[in-house]
Amino acid sequence: MTTDLAPEEDALTESGDTGGEDEDTLHRRLGLTDAEYQRIVEILGREPRPAELAMYSVMWSEHCSYKSSRVHLGRFPTEAPWVVVGPGENAGVIDLGDGWLAAFRIESHNHPSYVEPYQGAATGVGGILRDVFTMGARPIALWDQIRFGPLDNPKNRYLFSGVVSGIAGYGNAVGVPTVGGEIAFEECYSGNPLVNVMCLGILRRDQLVLGTAGKPGNVAMLLGAATGRDGIGGASILASASFDEESATKRPSVQVGDPFEEKKLIEACLELYQKDLVVGVQDLGAAGLSCAAAEPAARAGVGMELDLDTVHVREPQMTAPELLMSESQERMMAFVEPSKVDDVLAVAAKWEIAASVVGRVTDGSRLVVRHQGEVVADIPAASLTEEAPRYDRPLGEPAWMEDLWSNRFKHMTAPEIGPTLLRLLDDPSIASAAWVYEQYDHMLFLNTIVGPGNDGNLLRIKGTEKAIAVSTDGNGRLCYLDPRRGAARIVYEAALNVAMTGARPRAVVDNLNFGNPEKPEVMWQFRETVEGISEACESLGIPIVGGNVSFYNETDGLDIYPTPVVGLVGVADPYPKHPPRLDRARAGMDLWLAGPVDATDLAGSSFEKVVYGHVGGRPRAADGTAARAAIDLAVALVSEELSPCLHDVSDGGLAVAVAEIAIASGVGVTFEYADWRHLFSEDPHRFVFVADPAHRGRIEELGAACRATLTRIGEVGGEAIVFTRGTRTDAVDLDEATTTYRRALPRRLS
Amino acid sequence: MSRIAVVVFPGSNCELDVQWALRAIGAEAEMVWHRETDLSGFDGVVLPGGFAHGDYLRTGAIARFSPVMSAVTAMAEAGRPVVGICNGFQILCEAHLLPGALIANRDLRFICRPVEVEIVDTATVLTASVEPGAVLTLPLNSYEGQHTDPSGTARVVARYVEDVNGSQDRAAAIANEAGNVVGIMPHPERSSEDVLGSSDGRLLLESLVAATERIPA
Numbered sequence: 001m002t003t004d005l006a007p008e009e010d011a012l013t014e015s016g017d018t019g020g021e022d023e024d025t026l027h028r029r030l031g032l033t034d035a036e037y038q039r040i041v042e043i044l045g046r047e048p049r050p051a052e053l054a055m056y057s058v059m060w061s062e063h064c065s066y067k068s069s070r071v072h073l074g075r076f077p078t079e080a081p082w083v084v085v086g087p088g089e090n091a092g093v094i095d096l097g098d099g100w101l102a103a104f105r106i107e108s109h110n111h112p113s114y115v116e117p118y119q120g121a122a123t124g125v126g127g128i129l130r131d132v133f134t135m136g137a138r139p140i141a142l143w144d145q146i147r148f149g150p151l152d153n154p155k156n157r158y159l160f161s162g163v164v165s166g167i168a169g170y171g172n173a174v175g176v177p178t179v180g181g182e183i184a185f186e187e188c189y190s191g192n193p194l195v196n197v198m199c200l201g202i203l204r205r206d207q208l209v210l211g212t213a214g215k216p217g218n219v220a221m222l223l224g225a226a227t228g229r230d231g232i233g234g235a236s237i238l239a240s241a242s243f244d245e246e247s248a249t250k251r252p253s254v255q256v257g258d259p260f261e262e263k264k265l266i267e268a269c270l271e272l273y274q275k276d277l278v279v280g281v282q283d284l285g286a287a288g289l290s291c292a293a294a295e296p297a298a299r300a301g302v303g304m305e306l307d308l309d310t311v312h313v314r315e316p317q318m319t320a321p322e323l324l325m326s327e328s329q330e331r332m333m334a335f336v337e338p339s340k341v342d343d344v345l346a347v348a349a350k351w352e353i354a355a356s357v358v359g360r361v362t363d364g365s366r367l368v369v370r371h372q373g374e375v376v377a378d379i380p381a382a383s384l385t386e387e388a389p390r391y392d393r394p395l396g397e398p399a400w401m402e403d404l405w406s407n408r409f410k411h412m413t414a415p416e417i418g419p420t421l422l423r424l425l426d427d428p429s430i431a432s433a434a435w436v437y438e439q440y441d442h443m444l445f446l447n448t449i450v451g452p453g454n455d456g457n458l459l460r461i462k463g464t465e466k467a468i469a470v471s472t473d474g475n476g477r478l479c480y481l482d483p484r485r486g487a488a489r490i491v492y493e494a495a496l497n498v499a500m501t502g503a504r505p506r507a508v509v510d511n512l513n514f515g516n517p518e519k520p521e522v523m524w525q526f527r528e529t530v531e532g533i534s535e536a537c538e539s540l541g542i543p544i545v546g547g548n549v550s551f552y553n554e555t556d557g558l559d560i561y562p563t564p565v566v567g568l569v570g571v572a573d574p575y576p577k578h579p580p581r582l583d584r585a586r587a588g589m590d591l592w593l594a595g596p597v598d599a600t601d602l603a604g605s606s607f608e609k610v611v612y613g614h615v616g617g618r619p620r621a622a623d624g625t626a627a628r629a630a631i632d633l634a635v636a637l638v639s640e641e642l643s644p645c646l647h648d649v650s651d652g653g654l655a656v657a658v659a660e661i662a663i664a665s666g667v668g669v670t671f672e673y674a675d676w677r678h679l680f681s682e683d684p685h686r687f688v689f690v691a692d693p694a695h696r697g698r699i700e701e702l703g704a705a706c707r708a709t710l711t712r713i714g715e716v717g718g719e720a721i722v723f724t725r726g727t728r729t730d731a732v733d734l735d736e737a738t739t740t741y742r743r744a745l746p747r748r749l750s
Numbered sequence: 751m752s753r754i755a756v757v758v759f760p761g762s763n764c765e766l767d768v769q770w771a772l773r774a775i776g777a778e779a780e781m782v783w784h785r786e787t788d789l790s791g792f793d794g795v796v797l798p799g800g801f802a803h804g805d806y807l808r809t810g811a812i813a814r815f816s817p818v819m820s821a822v823t824a825m826a827e828a829g830r831p832v833v834g835i836c837n838g839f840q841i842l843c844e845a846h847l848l849p850g851a852l853i854a855n856r857d858l859r860f861i862c863r864p865v866e867v868e869i870v871d872t873a874t875v876l877t878a879s880v881e882p883g884a885v886l887t888l889p890l891n892s893y894e895g896q897h898t899d900p901s902g903t904a905r906v907v908a909r910y911v912e913d914v915n916g917s918q919d920r921a922a923a924i925a926n927e928a929g930n931v932v933g934i935m936p937h938p939e940r941s942s943e944d945v946l947g948s949s950d951g952r953l954l955l956e957s958l959v960a961a962t963e964r965i966p967a
Binding site for chain 1: 760761763764766767770771783800801803804805806859860861862863889891893937939940942943945946
């Protein structure tokens with residue numbers, strides 16, 4: 001193979017001279033520090049062989065070992081009576097009642113998507129699916145959280161279109177609907193887009209499978225695609241280092257996806273679980289075979305022998321380090337009792353996937369790897385996972401925070417309301433995302449009863465009264481201005497979005513996208529974010545059941561905004577038979593605002609960013625009591641079928657929230673305000689909703705019972721979005737608003 | 751009660767949805783693996799949507815050679831109902847059970863959204879229960895959804911109200927001369943219940959079930 005990775009390839013060739021002075025350069029090239037190398041020598045009591053060094057380099061990478069973040073992640077609340085599997089497994093699992101479980105996880109594929117947007121995004125989808133069906137669950141939905149630099153830059157347009165095509169190409173073909181997500185654009189993502197994908201699956205309790213090797217004597221079977229040279233060291237080379245102009249040369253480290261192979265693998269694995277043929281399963285993702293052998297062995301406290309000559313390969317003459325590090329996609333490792341091997345082979349044959357016995361579980365604790373008759377690795381299995389380095393990296397509040405907070409924008413004059421609204425509706429982060437989600441199959445499985453284009457999504461479980469609600473949220477700008485407050489606010493926003501589908505929040509997964517952890521400022525942002533998420537989850541009484549950390553999101557020394565993304569899962573039981581949607585407002589209905597009507601804070605708002613290009617000031621802190629009141633009220637309004645249409649006040653403030661209802665429903669609205677700031681403030685824990693006037697009395701009772709502030713601010717009807725203040729009236733024609741909102745993305749991309 | 755076979759190719763993905771929607775209206779719908787060669791116990795067959803054999807080479811091009819297809823052809827020739835939805839429509843064209851071919855959408859983008867179609871021919875197994883001229887809302891979900899028929903012989907059963915993907919004669923569904931083989935690009939099963947946003951597709955599935963009951967085994 002001729003690639004730009006040639007030097008590493010040479011170094012990894014066992015026949016090459018790897019003794020003495022060369023080893024020093026090898027471990028560094030593999031991303032290990034000198035101190036980490038010394039630690040390996042201590043563990044083994046000798047110099048590592050090349051294959052061993054390869055395994056440590058991927059398993060001890062930032063991506064796999066969480067070495068910089070682990071000391072902080074212990075802060076997260078992770079327990080609740082309904083948690084079945086918490087952090088540490090392939091996916092978190094919660095109990096939905098009546099024997100139903102939900103398994104879910106979120107992952108990033110940021111760097112691969114920058115290097116090769118289509119395959120980077122596609123394999124991100126493939127990877128997160130495997131994390132979920134590894135648990136015994138059928139994956140039923142995906143969400144994509146994607147962030148790019150501004151679209152006036154052709155490179156960003158290329159990355160954005162490529163990522164959307166990759167998600168569509170893989171997700172549609174593998175047959176798992178993409179039902180929601182979020183897109184956002186900020187300058188800081190120009191050199192480092194963020195591509196986070198969440199997957200949720202459902203299963204019956206007796207189908208739960210864990211990533212364990214089980215007892216000595218069990219057989220390790222590799223299922224699915226053949227192992228090739230793609231993605232060698234993706235975890236250590238791509239995901240755990242910063243970027244610069246040379247990054248394009250890392251393209252061979254990006255894997256190539258095959259959704260058809262994955263689809264067959266899903267169906268084959270589900271049949272294996274249904275027939276009770278496996279003891280445990282581990283997917284092959286980052287760190288490939290190394291991880292799939294080490295983690296299940298360590299979890300079960302057993303040893304393992306692997307014979308690399310039995311691995312089905314795509315190309316001959318792969319070296320042992322290559323076989324152990326390859327991140328070829330669509331592979332699973334199953335641990336099987338010897339008497340069931342033939343049955344597993346039969347299921348694999350039916351689904352036309354390859355399967356081979358590659359090893360067995362042993363007494364003791366060593367991971368022994370053979371290749372061409374020789375032992376190429378003999379190490380304690382747990383040393384790859386439990387003894388991975390942990391760093392308590394220095395952290396400190398950035399010197400720029402005080403300046404940022406005091407840099408409040410001075411609004412000397414009131415803006416023109418109509419043109420300002422149109423400008424916000426044309427902003428790609430606010431505008432309709434239909435251009436994106438109409439390229440994704442979002443309806444497969446007939447579960448989607450609240451789909452994309454709404455705040456949260458609602459998926460019924462067919463044959464039951466239950467539905468699962470999910471909202472994924474992030475806001476890098478807010479977290480840049482105050483990571484702790486910003487992180488708490490996105491948790492509350494996601495919880496409110498879930499509540500507006502009629503569901504109660506139950507659990508969270510998070511994807512923490514940050515810059516270079518070796519900078520104290522970045523580690524401070526990280527610690528503050530963990531604190532903010534934890535505080536919000538504690539206030540809501542919900543646990544964090546899994547997540548992912550992505551560091552080194554910097555290019556040429558420039559870090560991204562600290563960008564935590566949360567995926568919040570809720571449950572509605574019974575689910576609403578007329579699920580609320582943005583397009584269900586009708587003429588004659590009242591327009592209500594839940595939450596304070598007099599919000600004036602604009603720090604961190606889309607209004608200041610889009611209209612004035614200003615990012616400064618300290619955003620308002622969240623208020624747990626107000627958040628819970630809003631959530632209680634939203635759930636009550638939906639479950640009593642009092643409102644067919646609810647929408648949170650977030651990006652763009654009240655004016656945009658109301659306009660989005662009008663646009664989606666194709667009907668005008670008229671409403672009153674007292675101060676122009678009230679129209680654009682993004683103060684948290686607020687939502688607008690519409691309701692039949694006949695329900696006024698009951699709605700006010702519920703507002704009082706939930707201790708939520710409620711104001712009737714206007715009514716639905718007409719053909720314009722009309723703002724009134726005293727005798728002053730501003731109006732935006734509904735057709736113009738609709739065209740602006742719907743054309744914002746397509747006109748920038750064609 | 752009539753029995754309908756839902757054929758599963760490796761890469762099919764709408765089979766569970768079709769089965770769910772058919773069972774919801776009282777039909778017996780059973781999965782049939784693509785390696786089966788005998789459909790004699792069935793009164794009709796549906797080829798569901800998805801990406802049969804990965805849609806590699808060309809959509810439907812490999813699936814037409816799956817062992818089950820000779821039984822599907824025999825069923826079509828015997829005058830029994832044979833319906834292909836989305837990828838199933840593509841397979842029926844590749845198998846020459848329907849005229850023409852399905853090529854990439856005019857805008858070269860995947861389209862997943864509800865569209866309006868007008869039923870223009872009610873003398874087929876899929877449309878007999880629908881009023882002529884009825885406009886139904888059905889979700890489209892395809893990349894290769896543009897029907898083209900250089901022979902000009904396709905019998906159009908349903909037309910897109912707006913030209914969404916460039917299909918010749920705005921064809922959303924076509925039938926063979928006898929009306930027992932129908933290919934439709936939008937998904938009736940995705941609009942078979944109000945909670946999904948529309949139940950218009952139910953009329954089509956009810957037509958199919960009625961047709962399987964009418965035709966003697």
